[in-house]
Amino acid sequence: MTVSKRVAKSGAVTLPRQLRQETGILPGVPVDIEADEDGVHIRKHVPTCHFCGTVDDVKTVCGIEICRGCAEKIREEFEE
Template sequence: MKPAGFLCKIDKLGRVVIPKPLRSKYALHTDDTIELFTEPDAIIIKKYAMSCTFCGNSEDLTDFKGKPVCADCLNKLKELNS
């Protein structure tokens, strides 16, 4: 992983401020949702993108019983039901 050149401190509440240049570069805005992942020696921050419950695709999503489902998986569900 290539260092971005920023050092940030964690405050008493455990918060970290993501520097403005990084927020701009990765299109992170106020009230956006992010995901946190861990690796043995790293914490990864990723902008959250809703994805299909079954295949992980993030395009052409529809709500199916409260879950995001892509068009391909929705068609497969319809085939199973017929």
């Protein structure tokens, strides 16, 4: 699906309802926005561990996404 939209004075672009519904990008859902030589890409955010990069069992703690494995390693460091 290709849709042409104008950028508002504020810099905002509204994603069409059908596109939001098809991709699961609903109100309040975080997105990642990246730019490369092909243009600007908007993707639904997938929580990823800040330390090891895994997407398995990730939680946000103090604003940092961290997996259970890395959290355990940090905990162990403080117990020594």
